[in-house]
Amino acid sequence: MRIAVFAGDGIGPEVTEQAVRVLEKLGLPGLELVEGDVGGMAYRKHGHPLPQATLDIARGADAILFGAVGDFSCDNLERHLRPEQAILGLRKELGLFANLRPARVFPGLEHLTTLRREVAETIDLLIVRELNGDVYFGEKGIRTLPDGRRQGWDMMSYAEDEVRRIARAGFDAAMTRGRRLCSVDKANVLETSQLWRDVVIEVSAEYPEVELSHMYVDNAAMQLVKNPGQFDVIVTGNLFGDILSDQASMCVGSIGLLASASLAEGSFGLYEPIHGSAPDIAGKGLANPMATILSAAMLLRHSLGMEAEAARIEAAVARALADGINGGDLGGSAGTREIGDAVVERL
Amino acid sequence: MRIAVFAGDGIGPEVTEQAVRVLEKLGLPGLELVEGDVGGMAYRKHGHPLPQATLDIARGADAILFGAVGDFSCDNLERHLRPEQAILGLRKELGLFANLRPARVFPGLEHLTTLRREVAETIDLLIVRELNGDVYFGEKGIRTLPDGRRQGWDMMSYAEDEVRRIARAGFDAAMTRGRRLCSVDKANVLETSQLWRDVVIEVSAEYPEVELSHMYVDNAAMQLVKNPGQFDVIVTGNLFGDILSDQASMCVGSIGLLASASLAEGSFGLYEPIHGSAPDIAGKGLANPMATILSAAMLLRHSLGMEAEAARIEAAVARALADGINGGDLGGSAGTREIGDAVVERL
Ligand SMILES: CC(C)[C@H](C(=O)O)[C@@H](O)C(=O)O
Numbered sequence: 001m002r003i004a005v006f007a008g009d010g011i012g013p014e015v016t017e018q019a020v021r022v023l024e025k026l027g028l029p030g031l032e033l034v035e036g037d038v039g040g041m042a043y044r045k046h047g048h049p050l051p052q053a054t055l056d057i058a059r060g061a062d063a064i065l066f067g068a069v070g071d072f073s074c075d076n077l078e079r080h081l082r083p084e085q086a087i088l089g090l091r092k093e094l095g096l097f098a099n100l101r102p103a104r105v106f107p108g109l110e111h112l113t114t115l116r117r118e119v120a121e122t123i124d125l126l127i128v129r130e131l132n133g134d135v136y137f138g139e140k141g142i143r144t145l146p147d148g149r150r151q152g153w154d155m156m157s158y159a160e161d162e163v164r165r166i167a168r169a170g171f172d173a174a175m176t177r178g179r180r181l182c183s184v185d186k187a188n189v190l191e192t193s194q195l196w197r198d199v200v201i202e203v204s205a206e207y208p209e210v211e212l213s214h215m216y217v218d219n220a221a222m223q224l225v226k227n228p229g230q231f232d233v234i235v236t237g238n239l240f241g242d243i244l245s246d247q248a249s250m251c252v253g254s255i256g257l258l259a260s261a262s263l264a265e266g267s268f269g270l271y272e273p274i275h276g277s278a279p280d281i282a283g284k285g286l287a288n289p290m291a292t293i294l295s296a297a298m299l300l301r302h303s304l305g306m307e308a309e310a311a312r313i314e315a316a317v318a319r320a321l322a323d324g325i326n327g328g329d330l331g332g333s334a335g336t337r338e339i340g341d342a343v344v345e346r347l
Numbered sequence: 348m349r350i351a352v353f354a355g356d357g358i359g360p361e362v363t364e365q366a367v368r369v370l371e372k373l374g375l376p377g378l379e380l381v382e383g384d385v386g387g388m389a390y391r392k393h394g395h396p397l398p399q400a401t402l403d404i405a406r407g408a409d410a411i412l413f414g415a416v417g418d419f420s421c422d423n424l425e426r427h428l429r430p431e432q433a434i435l436g437l438r439k440e441l442g443l444f445a446n447l448r449p450a451r452v453f454p455g456l457e458h459l460t461t462l463r464r465e466v467a468e469t470i471d472l473l474i475v476r477e478l479n480g481d482v483y484f485g486e487k488g489i490r491t492l493p494d495g496r497r498q499g500w501d502m503m504s505y506a507e508d509e510v511r512r513i514a515r516a517g518f519d520a521a522m523t524r525g526r527r528l529c530s531v532d533k534a535n536v537l538e539t540s541q542l543w544r545d546v547v548i549e550v551s552a553e554y555p556e557v558e559l560s561h562m563y564v565d566n567a568a569m570q571l572v573k574n575p576g577q578f579d580v581i582v583t584g585n586l587f588g589d590i591l592s593d594q595a596s597m598c599v600g601s602i603g604l605l606a607s608a609s610l611a612e613g614s615f616g617l618y619e620p621i622h623g624s625a626p627d628i629a630g631k632g633l634a635n636p637m638a639t640i641l642s643a644a645m646l647l648r649h650s651l652g653m654e655a656e657a658a659r660i661e662a663a664v665a666r667a668l669a670d671g672i673n674g675g676d677l678g679g680s681a682g683t684r685e686i687g688d689a690v691v692e693r694l
């Protein structure tokens with residue numbers, strides 16, 4: 001079993017370090033960790049945010065534990081050299097097409113969200129976001145029109161097989177949860193969405209037990225404010241999923257606790273905290289590593305089939321929280337290492 | 348002075364009727380109201396959601412008061428015949444490029460939002476959304492790829508002049524408010540956004556007094572949850588504006604009170620409540636007409652230059668609210684006509 005560890009920029013190395021300690025503490029026989037460079041730090045060392053060597057490490061591994069990428073000093077680089085190309089490149093090159101982002105308020109942390117307690121308590125949803133298509137990976141450019149004006153353009157598209165596999169991921173997830181799937185699109189304006197909706201309806205025939213609904217993205221953004229408790233699983237495209245999953249995460253209030261999985265067909269996946277590289281607090285030992293530790297738990301469960309070990313990590317994090325070990329982002333005072341210690345002790 | 352009144356579908360006719368009563372009560376000399384058919388009802392009468400006769404009425408008017416369009420019975424029509432094409436068509440044909448959507452919690456109605464009171468109270472923002480470009484109006488279609496797969500596609504684009512005029516609308520609005528403008532894009536992924544950002548920065552040189560910032564759309568969706576009070580004016584493209592303005596509206600809680608303006612160059616504009624056609628309560632006399640009445644006030648102010656009359660309407664609505672006249676959507680029991688009466692009495 002080989003796990004690639006890509007710590008990246010900003011607080012990435014600090015939080016990843018603690019997740020690695022947790023993994024090592026489990027003492028899993030045959031577990032090998034291999035580090036690789038991604039993001040702004042990779043650009044500075046190798047001239048590219050996703051060097052070939054890093055891709056090779058990823059391809060040779062069973063799963064990737066990812067920290068964060070993002071670095072203001074790279075803001076003026078050409079697009080293909082910017083840190084975020086590392087994560088976009090890994091998604092595309094490794095066929096990581098299904099992003100799973102659960103959002104649920106942690107008991108005892110209801111006070112952290114800006115939503116009223118009685119609303120926040122009802123949140124227990126999963127967003128299944130497509131990651132390999134949409135306007136993210138279409139042709140794009142800035143051109144000069146015949147009349148001399150500059151124009152920026154990006155092609156949005158989905159082909160039926162791309163929709164079918166993410167729809168199945170959505171239905172499969174719904175089968176393990178409340179059996180309700182809400183597909184979010186903008187079919188009243190976009191042909192991409194019209195095809196999306198048609199294919200989701202076709203796939204629904206394979207899942208007679210799942211209740212399927214459709215919602216326009218603008219309405220979904222409203223409903224996540226008005227009544228987020230109504231949702232079980234949401235399946236949506238890359239762009240809408242980017243927006244809605246971040247909105248939903250913030251509804252939970254404790255973004256320092258939220259993990260995510262980006263899965264390929266089969267068991268391979270990349271696991272990362274949903275928070276970013278937070279350059280403002282990087283290197284200060286202030287970042288909360290819990291989301292990365294919980295990402296490592298997801299990794300064990302989904303990619304390595306180690307349910308018991310995953311549950312052990314999650315229980316240790318829950319106990320640390322119950323014991324009042326909170327990072328600064330959760331209104332507490334525990335630092336990065338202290339939180340790592342607390343989780344390791346409770347394993 | 349001629350106002351085109353397009354009541355449309357669902358609750359559109361009921362709420363528009365009350366707004367018309369309010370306008371008539373003002374007794375404005377020389378004011379002429381001309382009705383036209385739009386949406387599903389226009390399709391049923393004339394075979395098209397935006398008949399030529401309606402467009403002609405619009406072109407002959409100084410402004411449009413719009414109710415709502417949307418009708419489930421039209422869901423299976425071809426796209427160009429669906430009700431929402433009426434509003435898209437009016438925006439494009441009449442050059443209504445700037446959608447102004449203010450969001451502010453009404454004093455006394457803080458309990459209606461799902462946000463904590465202390466967060467909701469801070470909301471006082473304006474979203475300036477571009478309406479004539481982006482992926483809404485690009486080429487689009489569903490095609491069969493050479494290998495036989497169906498693919499849906501939509502072209503996203505902005506040309507520099509399109510960005511420039513909406514950027515100016517955003518800066519101009521900021522000059523009348525808190526002088527802070529946040530431009531929302533996805534420049535880390537989209538070339539359309541990269542050009543958007545470049546042009547907004549160019550235009551900012553004309554407005555040295557306005558503090559300009561940039562935010563990615565996923566972060567904006569988060570920040571609207573975390574700290575909506577941080578925003579003064581947000582300027583963004585058609586698609587992101589659709590999503591964020593609906594999210595922001597719901598943060599206010601009282602969607603039955605929110606009006607919007609869609610402005611062309613010069614004084615022409617279309618004014619509509621932001622709520623939809625609400626077919627479930629249509630024809631029952633339950634709909635809250637306040638948002639449409641407030642839209643009529645915006646119309647008088649922006650398109651007819653009648654500030655005093657606009658303020659009179661707004662004051663009458665505020666007094667009715669203060670006197671406890673609330674629609675069902677605001678937790679009250681007043682019906683459509685009763686609310687209309689209450690506002691007319693207080694004029
Ligand atoms: C960094 C960026 C390209 C990325 C995205 O838009 O997908 C991020 O926002 C995410 O959601 O992982």
Ligand SMILES: CC(C)[C@H](C(=O)O)[C@@H](O)C(=O)O
Pocket residue numbers: 188189218431434435589
């Ligand atoms: C009905 C629909 C086409 C429209 C839009 O997406 O612009 C609506 O959501 C709006 O915001 O006015």
